[in-house]
Amino acid sequence: MNPGPLSCLILLPLLGAVAQFLPLRRGASRGIAILVSLLCLGLASWCLFIGMDPAVGGMQFVERTPWLPEFGIAWLLGADGLSLILLLLSSLIFFLAYLASWKEKRTPRAYFGLLLLVQVGVHGVFLSGDLFLFFVFWELVLLPMFFLIGGWGGEGRRSAAWKFLLFTLSGSVLFLIALVILGAKAGTFDIAALRELVPGWGGDPGWLGISLPSWIFGLLFLSFAVKLPVFPIHTWLPAAHVEAPTPVSVVLAGVLLKLGAYGMLRVAFPLSPGAFQAAAGCLAALGAFNVIYGAWAAFAQKDFKRMVAYSSIGHMGFFLIGFSALSFSGMAGAGLQLFVHGLSAGMLFLVVGAIQARAGHRHLDRLGGLGAAMPRLHALGLVAIFTSLGLPALAGFPAEALVLFGSWDAFPVAVALSLLGILLTGWFLVGAHRKAFTGPLPRGIGKVVDLGARETLVLAIPAGLCILLGLWPALLLDRMAATLELLRGGFPPLVP
Amino acid sequence: MSALDSLLWLMPEAILALGACVVLAWDLVFKKARPWESGAVGLTCLAGASFFLFQRLGWGEADVLGMVRVDFHGTLFQLAVALSAAAALILEMADRHPPGREGRTETVFLLMAGVLGAFFLLGTWNLMMLYLGFEGLGLAVYALVAVRKWEKDSAEAGVKALVYGALSSGLMLYGISLLYGLGGSLDLREIGLETARVLASGHVVEVAVPFLLLLAGFGFKLAFLPFHFWAPDVYQGSSTPVLSFLAVASKVAGAAAFLRVLAGWLAAGLDGGLGEVLAPTIWILAAIAAATMLLGSLAALKQKNLHRLLGWSSVAQGGFFLIGVALLGRYGFEAASAYLLVYGLTMIGIVAAAFFLSRKSGGLQLRTLRGLGRTHPWVGVSLVILLASLVGLPPTAGFFAKWLLLVRAWEGGLGWLVMVAGLSTILTLVYALRLARPLFLESETDRPSGSNLWPVQALVVGAAAGVVALFHFTPVLDLARKSVESLRFF
Numbered sequence: 001m002n003p004g005p006l007s008c009l010i011l012l013p014l015l016g017a018v019a020q021f022l023p024l025r026r027g028a029s030r031g032i033a034i035l036v037s038l039l040c041l042g043l044a045s046w047c048l049f050i051g052m053d054p055a056v057g058g059m060q061f062v063e064r065t066p067w068l069p070e071f072g073i074a075w076l077l078g079a080d081g082l083s084l085i086l087l088l089l090s091s092l093i094f095f096l097a098y099l100a101s102w103k104e105k106r107t108p109r110a111y112f113g114l115l116l117l118v119q120v121g122v123h124g125v126f127l128s129g130d131l132f133l134f135f136v137f138w139e140l141v142l143l144p145m146f147f148l149i150g151g152w153g154g155e156g157r158r159s160a161a162w163k164f165l166l167f168t169l170s171g172s173v174l175f176l177i178a179l180v181i182l183g184a185k186a187g188t189f190d191i192a193a194l195r196e197l198v199p200g201w202g203g204d205p206g207w208l209g210i211s212l213p214s215w216i217f218g219l220l221f222l223s224f225a226v227k228l229p230v231f232p233i234h235t236w237l238p239a240a241h242v243e244a245p246t247p248v249s250v251v252l253a254g255v256l257l258k259l260g261a262y263g264m265l266r267v268a269f270p271l272s273p274g275a276f277q278a279a280a281g282c283l284a285a286l287g288a289f290n291v292i293y294g295a296w297a298a299f300a301q302k303d304f305k306r307m308v309a310y311s312s313i314g315h316m317g318f319f320l321i322g323f324s325a326l327s328f329s330g331m332a333g334a335g336l337q338l339f340v341h342g343l344s345a346g347m348l349f350l351v352v353g354a355i356q357a358r359a360g361h362r363h364l365d366r367l368g369g370l371g372a373a374m375p376r377l378h379a380l381g382l383v384a385i386f387t388s389l390g391l392p393a394l395a396g397f398p399a400e401a402l403v404l405f406g407s408w409d410a411f412p413v414a415v416a417l418s419l420l421g422i423l424l425t426g427w428f429l430v431g432a433h434r435k436a437f438t439g440p441l442p443r444g445i446g447k448v449v450d451l452g453a454r455e456t457l458v459l460a461i462p463a464g465l466c467i468l469l470g471l472w473p474a475l476l477l478d479r480m481a482a483t484l485e486l487l488r489g490g491f492p493p494l495v496p
Numbered sequence: 497m498s499a500l501d502s503l504l505w506l507m508p509e510a511i512l513a514l515g516a517c518v519v520l521a522w523d524l525v526f527k528k529a530r531p532w533e534s535g536a537v538g539l540t541c542l543a544g545a546s547f548f549l550f551q552r553l554g555w556g557e558a559d560v561l562g563m564v565r566v567d568f569h570g571t572l573f574q575l576a577v578a579l580s581a582a583a584a585l586i587l588e589m590a591d592r593h594p595p596g597r598e599g600r601t602e603t604v605f606l607l608m609a610g611v612l613g614a615f616f617l618l619g620t621w622n623l624m625m626l627y628l629g630f631e632g633l634g635l636a637v638y639a640l641v642a643v644r645k646w647e648k649d650s651a652e653a654g655v656k657a658l659v660y661g662a663l664s665s666g667l668m669l670y671g672i673s674l675l676y677g678l679g680g681s682l683d684l685r686e687i688g689l690e691t692a693r694v695l696a697s698g699h700v701v702e703v704a705v706p707f708l709l710l711l712a713g714f715g716f717k718l719a720f721l722p723f724h725f726w727a728p729d730v731y732q733g734s735s736t737p738v739l740s741f742l743a744v745a746s747k748v749a750g751a752a753a754f755l756r757v758l759a760g761w762l763a764a765g766l767d768g769g770l771g772e773v774l775a776p777t778i779w780i781l782a783a784i785a786a787a788t789m790l791l792g793s794l795a796a797l798k799q800k801n802l803h804r805l806l807g808w809s810s811v812a813q814g815g816f817f818l819i820g821v822a823l824l825g826r827y828g829f830e831a832a833s834a835y836l837l838v839y840g841l842t843m844i845g846i847v848a849a850a851f852f853l854s855r856k857s858g859g860l861q862l863r864t865l866r867g868l869g870r871t872h873p874w875v876g877v878s879l880v881i882l883l884a885s886l887v888g889l890p891p892t893a894g895f896f897a898k899w900l901l902l903v904r905a906w907e908g909g910l911g912w913l914v915m916v917a918g919l920s921t922i923l924t925l926v927y928a929l930r931l932a933r934p935l936f937l938e939s940e941t942d943r944p945s946g947s948n949l950w951p952v953q954a955l956v957v958g959a960a961a962g963v964v965a966l967f968h969f970t971p972v973l974d975l976a977r978k979s980v981e982s983l984r985f986f
Binding site: 067068070071107110135136139140142143146147150151158165166169170173174176177179180181183184 | 870873880884889890891895896899902903904905906907914915918919921922925926929933936937968969970973
């Protein structure tokens with residue numbers, strides 16, 4: 001086997017994780033992690049902007065090595081526009097997370113080793129062309145994340161870690177059952193081949209009166225919905241995102257939620273287009289409900305971090321609406337939304353982390369006046385907030401606008417309702433900004449120091465990208481256009 | 497086959513029998529023998545036996561002296577038993593007995609005698625021989641559990657093992673006598689042919705009663721529901737090395753023998769001859785499998801004692817094995833055999849890790865393990881990997897083994913069993929993490945530092961490396977396939 005660029009993207013973090021077992025000098029752990037993530041970032045950018053042919057919608061850079069041929073399992077890697085964009089996002093987010101963990105003192109070797117393992121899993125999921133391999137990488141994220149939340153988290157880390165684990169594992173078991181059915185019926189796990197094969201099983205009587213493709217759709221959708229997350233199986237998210245240490249929250253919101261979305265658009269929907277189309281209305285309704293529910297719940301939060309966590313639920317609702325509409329602009333908006341939410345939620349968590357490090361708490365009612373004391377944090381925080389609420393000229397706007405325009409024909413009610421959600425989002429984010437950054441400094445907070453050079457860099461990179469994408473969304477849209485067309489071709493259109 | 501040839505075929509058994517005698521005499525002859533010497537003799541014999549078993553894997557099949565059967569299935573699992581007994585022996589040698597309390601030599605001897613019993617249990621079609629092996633293994637286990645005479649728990653556990661074990665072997669012997677009456681022979685293959693004839697003529701009870709009796713016998717040995725009561729108590733009362741022998745060598749031997757009995761007895765019927773009896777049989781076995789998995793993993797959730805936790809876990813894992821058995825077909829048996837091999841390797845590592853950690857912390861309670869993973873990262877990380885294999889998480893061999901079982905179950909039309917297994921997997925992960933979490937996520941209490949127990953550490957790390965390496969599952973699958981093929985004589 002001659003490892004191509006995609007294998008390297010998986011092997012590099014793995015090597016980094018293994019290297020943590022070496023007797024390292026203090027500080028070498030983070031050095032390795034940052035180096036590895038920089039290499040991955042470079043490689044992912046090269047693949048996306050130079051290596052790939054944007055006119056081709058299908059898998060590129062394909063690597064295939066047989067693994068268990070009699071079950072049709074192979075080490076099959078491939079990347080298209082969508083997966084490369086998510087790969088760019090995840091390698092960037094991990095780079096920022098390592099940089100933000102610069103001062104981690106509690107057993108840094110274990111900490112960086114576990115984060116690197118998570119990165120292996122995430123990259124693997126985005127690059128797998130084989131569903132079995134996909135599952136293997138999917139599961140790889142589970143245990144390291146449990147230990148990261150449980151070991152380095154805040155006060156309530158214990159229950160948060162358990163909640164995360166139980167919800168995610170229940171989802172994985174549903175995935176496993178789908179995998180068992182496919183193993184028994186299909187004889188291959190190549191996702192492209194399954195896409196041809198599974199819809200043909202519609203004549204199978206299935207089980208309990210539900211046809212086999214519908215079973216597979218239901219199992220896979222539920223298992224990915226836990227990760228996305230979709231109401232009412234979202235309850236692990238606020239706990240995990242709040243209790244995790246800041247860089248891990250950044251990874252959770254910035255990357256792990258995208259795994260759920262990616263699983264849906266790569267596997268759950270295309271494998272059983274019939275079932276997906278039958279459910280599309282419900283999915284859009286769920287999405288709209290997510291948007292409103294997330295915004296509404298965030299509105300009620302006093303804890304800044306909790307508020308950001310709930311806002312993620314709302315933002316992922318847009319993905320669901322946009323994708324269910326099956327129009328080109330809806331899907332493009334959904335894809336862009338994944339990238340932009342990764343940046344904006346990551347930035348918001350970093351801002352909250354910076355505030356907590358200085359004020360000692362993150363309770364909005366007891367904060368204030370940070371804008372004057374920390375101008376750099378204020379400026380970068382404003383970019384994050386405005387991106388998140390969808391202000392034009394920042395990246396959030398094209399994403400949400402495309403979703404709304406693209407879905408109007410198919411689901412006018414859902415779009416109208418989610419406009420309400422956007423309004424609420426703007427309201428609570430601006431409210432949070434007012435409480436934290438304006439007014440006088442409360443007495444409990446002593447002298448605050450503005451962001452240092454490293455912290456500024458960590459926030460400035462995604463902020464710059466948000467502005468760039470707000471002005472020039474075609475930078476990414478062009479890259480995924482062909483892939484989206486190909487994906488859309490698998491489904492007959494909802495609205496003729 | 498001449499006597500000399502027979503001896504060559506029976507080399508592993510001969511080595512073990514001789515070695516056991518040497519061990520027994522060792523302390524009598526050498527008055528000043530050091531405690532580790534008998535263990536070293538035992539290990540050498542096990543290594544020798546394993547070497548010849550390894551050779552024998554390639555020798556094909558033979559009936560030796562009319563009683564012993566040498567085939568791939570038997571030899572493969574004999575090898576597995578020998579290796580897992582060697583692991584138990586390493587733990588025993590690393591263990592420190594209280595001063596003045598001897599019993600090392602007895603333990604080594606009993607381990608070897610148990611392995612010898614397992615060898616005969618695994619390598620025969622003859623029911624008398626099978627019963628001898630069953631009893632030989634069982635007797636060794638009763639004594640092993642009770643060998644620490646100075647501990648109250650140990651004596652109690654010994655009595656429990658004896659009472660339940662005697663009951664089970666009695667039931668089994670009764671079943672064997674009924675089978676002899678049915679088939680007019682002690683050879684399972686001939687009984688199988690006769691059984692198919694009896695069933696074809698519509699007599700079901702004559703076959704059902706001995707089947708249920710044999711099921712009860714093996715059920716006790718393998719701790720299936722509702723014959724599982726003894727397992728947690730006995731596991732709790734025995735020392736960790738003995739637990740290793742119970743959970744791996746004894747269990748793997750019993751399970752593999754169960755496969756052989758079913759394959760031999762039902763082989764003539766499996767290709768359609770079982771007719772209308774097939775469905776209820778599958779149903780009974782599947783129901784036992786489901787109940788065993790669920791109860792075992794549910795009960796394991798609440799345990800605070802390390803040994804008891806492992807006991808319930810071993811009950812639950814037996815339920816998973818039974819999924820493959822319940823399918824009563826070649827593919828199911830293959831999956832069950834593969835699961836058994838992976839389970840053995842995983843469990844060797846887990847028990848060795850439990851041994852290491854409990855000796856370091858000085859207690860068997862889960863809460864005493866706090867922080868040990870941080871001070872001993874190699875063992876801690878390896879234990880997490882092994883537990884992932886027990887649960888069935890990738891990238892470990894346990895994942896493939898479990899997945900294969902479930903695929904076969906789905907193909908066999910047991911979709912509901914797949915769901916139950918999924919639920920039980922969630923429970924398994926929860927109790928596995930209840931074991932692993934305090935190792936890393938809680939702070940350490942002061943504890944004395946003892947010896948570094950490097951052979952045990954090597955065992956744990958080696959097993960963990962093994963389950964990760966076997967994520968490339970093809971070798972395990974090949975072994976399982978060959979072994980099941982060698983069971984079909986028609």
